[in-house]
Structure formats: C-alpha cells, structure tokens
Amino acid sequence: MGRHTCCHKQKLRKGLWSPEEDEKLIKHITTYGHGCWSSVPKLAGLQRCGKSCRLRWINYLRPDLKRGAFSDQEEDLIIELHAVLGNRWSQIATRLPGRTDNEIKNLWNSCIKKKLKQRGIDPNTHKPLAEAEASEDQASKSSERTSSSCDLKVPIATLESTTDAVRTSSSMPMLDKHAVERKPSKNSATPMNCFFLGQFFASQDVSSDPATIFPLAELSFATDCSRSQAATAGLSVCPNPYGRLFEMNQDSSCNTLSTGFPSTPTAVISTSMGVRTNINLPLYNPAHVCAGIDGIRYSDAVYSSNTSQSSISSVGGIEMQNSSPFFDNGFFPWSELTPDTDTQVQLEGEPEDLKWSEYLEGGFPS
DNA sequence: AAATCGGGCAACCGCTCCTGG
DNA sequence: ACCAGGAGCGGTTGCCCGATT
Numbered sequence: 001m002g003r004h005t006c007c008h009k010q011k012l013r014k015g016l017w018s019p020e021e022d023e024k025l026i027k028h029i030t031t032y033g034h035g036c037w038s039s040v041p042k043l044a045g046l047q048r049c050g051k052s053c054r055l056r057w058i059n060y061l062r063p064d065l066k067r068g069a070f071s072d073q074e075e076d077l078i079i080e081l082h083a084v085l086g087n088r089w090s091q092i093a094t095r096l097p098g099r100t101d102n103e104i105k106n107l108w109n110s111c112i113k114k115k116l117k118q119r120g121i122d123p124n125t126h127k128p129l130a131e132a133e134a135s136e137d138q139a140s141k142s143s144e145r146t147s148s149s150c151d152l153k154v155p156i157a158t159l160e161s162t163t164d165a166v167r168t169s170s171s172m173p174m175l176d177k178h179a180v181e182r183k184p185s186k187n188s189a190t191p192m193n194c195f196f197l198g199q200f201f202a203s204q205d206v207s208s209d210p211a212t213i214f215p216l217a218e219l220s221f222a223t224d225c226s227r228s229q230a231a232t233a234g235l236s237v238c239p240n241p242y243g244r245l246f247e248m249n250q251d252s253s254c255n256t257l258s259t260g261f262p263s264t265p266t267a268v269i270s271t272s273m274g275v276r277t278n279i280n281l282p283l284y285n286p287a288h289v290c291a292g293i294d295g296i297r298y299s300d301a302v303y304s305s306n307t308s309q310s311s312i313s314s315v316g317g318i319e320m321q322n323s324s325p326f327f328d329n330g331f332f333p334w335s336e337l338t339p340d341t342d343t344q345v346q347l348e349g350e351p352e353d354l355k356w357s358e359y360l361e362g363g364f365p366s
Numbered sequence: 367a368a369a370t371c372g373g374g375c376a377a378c379c380g381c382t383c384c385t386g387g
Numbered sequence: 388a389c390c391a392g393g394a395g396c397g398g399t400t401g402c403c404c405g406a407t408t
C-alpha cells in the first residue's frame with residue numbers, strides 16, 4: 001500500500017520527458033520488451049521510476065497510438081460509453097483504438113463536459129441539467145432515509161430469468177466470451193444508471209419481452225445507487241440516453257451498427273451479488289461506417305511526419321497504415337491489436353448461443 | 367509589450383487489484 | 388491463507404502556451 005517502491009529511490013527524474021529519455025525508452029522496449037516495468041529504467045539507463053516509464057510508453061510512445069484531434073464520432077462514442085461505463089476511462093479507451101485512457105479522460109474533463117453542459121446535459125448523470133439537479137436533491141434526501149437500500153440483493157432467480165430473456169434476443173449478436181472484465185469499483189456509481197433504469201422499466205413492459213425492447217449492449221451495471229432499482233429489474237439494465245449506440249442500423253447495407261461500429265468488446269454486468277456478466281460494447285472504428293466488418297483499418301499517426309514512407313500492413317483482419325519502425329522490426333505486439341477479430345466472426349456468423357444462467361454462475365470456458 | 371487568464375495536456379499520486387512465493 | 392511486490396486505474400496537479408486585457 002502507499003507509495004510505489006520504485007518511487008522511494010532517490011534522484012529519480014520527474015516531470016517532462018526529454019527526447020533523449022524517450023529515445024532510450026523506445027530503444028529498450030523495442031529491443032527487449034518492457035518485461036518488468038520496475039526494471040526498465042535501470043536496463044534502459046533512465047533516471048525514472050518504472051511507473052513513469054510505463055506511463056510514458058502507454059500514453060505517448062506506444063507505436064499504435066493515434067495522435068491528433070478526436071473526431072466528432074469519437075467524441076460521441078465517448079459520451080455514449082461514459083453514459084454506460086462511467087469514469088472507467090481504461091474501459092472506454094479499449095473501444096477507441098489508438099486512444100489512451102489518459103487522453104480520453106483529459107478530453108472529457110476539458111472539452112466534453114463543457115459541451116454537454118452547453119447542451120443542457122449533466123455530464124455526470126447524462127440527464128438534463130434540471131432533472132439532474134432535482135434528482136440529486138431527491139437522492140440526497142432519500143439516501144438519508146434509506147441509505148441501506150443500496151445493499152439490496154438481487155434474487156438470483158430474478159436475475160436469471162431476466163438475463164435469459166435477454167439472451168434470446170435476435171437483436172443481440174454481440175455476445176463475446178472474450179470479455180473485458182469490469183470490476184466492481186468504488187468509482188462505478190453513475191447516477192444516470194439509476195435514472196434511466198427506473199425510467200426505462202417504468203415505461204416499458206419488460207416482462208413481456210424485454211429482449212426486443214432494449215439491446216443487450218445497452219445493459220448497464222449495477223452501481224451502489226442503482227441497486228434498489230436493479231432489484232426490481234432483476235438486473236442492472238439501462239438504455240443510454242442517446243438511444244442509438246447499440247442499435248442495428250436499419251439503413252446500412254453492410255451490417256454495421258448505427259454508429260458504424262462493428263462491435264464487440266465486452267463489459268461486465270455487475271450485480272449486487274457479485275455476479276459478473278460480460279456484455280459487448282462497440283469498438284469505435286470510423287473505417288467501419290461503410291467498410292463492413294471484414295477488418296479494421298487503423299491509421300497510425302505516431303510517425304505521421306513520415307507519411308511518404310507509409311505502408312499498409314494487414315494482420316489478422318486488421319489493416320494498419322503506418323510508417324513506424326516498430327512495425328518493421330517484428331517487435332510490435334500485433335496480438336494486442338486484434339481483440340476484435342473474434343467479434344467480427346461473431347457478427348458475420350450466428351450469435352453465440354449463450355446460456356446466461358450458466359454464465360452467471362461460472363462464466364464461459366476460455 | 368507586458369501581465370493575466372484559461373484551456374489543454376502530460377505526468378504524478380495514491381489507491382486497489384493481481385500474482386507469485 | 389497470507390504477504391509483498393508489481394501492475395493498472397482514476398483523480399489530481401502543474402506546466403506550457405495561446406488568447407485576452
């Protein structure tokens with residue numbers, strides 16, 4: 001607990017990285033890989049702590065980073081994902097190839113928050129500002145009275161019946177056993193979940209056929225504040241307020257999602273019982289808007305100054321345009337960039353026949 | 367031209383989770 | 388089962404730079 005061990009060492013440099021330091025770190029990692037981060041600075045000849053090296057690599061030096069401004073589509077996706085995931089920047093970042101959690105977090109705090117406020121939307125709750133304030137007041141009052149209600153447990157029978165209904169939906173081809181685990185977190189509370197969950201179940205006849213009403217990917221997560229409503233629903237589920245993230249695109253001839261995303265990394269439904277269920281979330285990729293689901297085209301801009309030497313690489317269904325030396329030396333961990341190939345297969349083929357109740361009990365075999 | 371302000375971004379800090387012994 | 392160290396995450400800080408006064 002507490003301070004990282006490597007930070008105890010004295011005379012470690014802090015602050016901005018110099019080009020020389022960058023060069024050393026790049027050279028070391030491209031040659032040997034990072035291995036144990038705490039040993040990287042020593043091996044690379046850097047007066048930095050391992051943590052600092054890791055951060056520098058992940059947020060700035062990694063060859064697969066996409067530099068430059070966020071597109072409108074990316075911003076929209078971030079907003080939508082934030083509505084579902086809350087401040088889980090790393091989870092959000094996994095849906096935006098080439099973007100880092102830090103980058104997304106900064107964008108959110110500096111730009112998107114303002115934009116949402118200008119549109120009259122509360123960035124924390126994703127509801128209209130007036131309603132957000134009102135419900136906040138109400139929540140603070142009710143929490144005084146019923147603070148223990150957040151610990152309501154969801155009866156497993158209810159949970160299973162609901163998820164089973166969800167499973168049968170034909171509009172949910174995005175199930176993916178290669179789940180990205182979503183851990184219950186102290187930061188997981190997104191009041192919006194409460195709101196939309198309640199609003200949704202109040203306005204829909206879920207019991208008749210919930211699966212046809214809301215797409216699976218719009219499932220959200222039980223949070224401390226949403227548990228009481230989740231108990232009613234049997235599961236924490238909520239459509240996002242933007243209403244389009246996970247819709248199948250009726251107009252598209254190339255079987256893409258409405259936002260053009262092929263889909264399907266996953267998140268996990270976290271119930272108050274500690275049961276976790278994985279749900280697929282869309283992976284942003286502008287090239288998919290009409291490129292179909294055959295592959296991912298990803299343009300690397302790290303070395304964009306050298307575009308004249310750019311080449312197209314195609315690995316495992318992913319096309320990467322780059323001019324980075326990292327791609328040439330065989331070091332680059334391509335596997336890390338292909339998490340969605342399974343997904344594409346699933347999209348093209350049949351939805352996996354998942355037994356949610358089994359999954360909820362023990363998870364899928366790997 | 368200088369001072370001030372504000373936005374954006376890189377990096378740090380502190381915490382939790384994970385993993386191996 | 389327990390512990391220690393490493394890894395990862397999210398919140399926060401502080402610097403840099405452009406805009407404004």
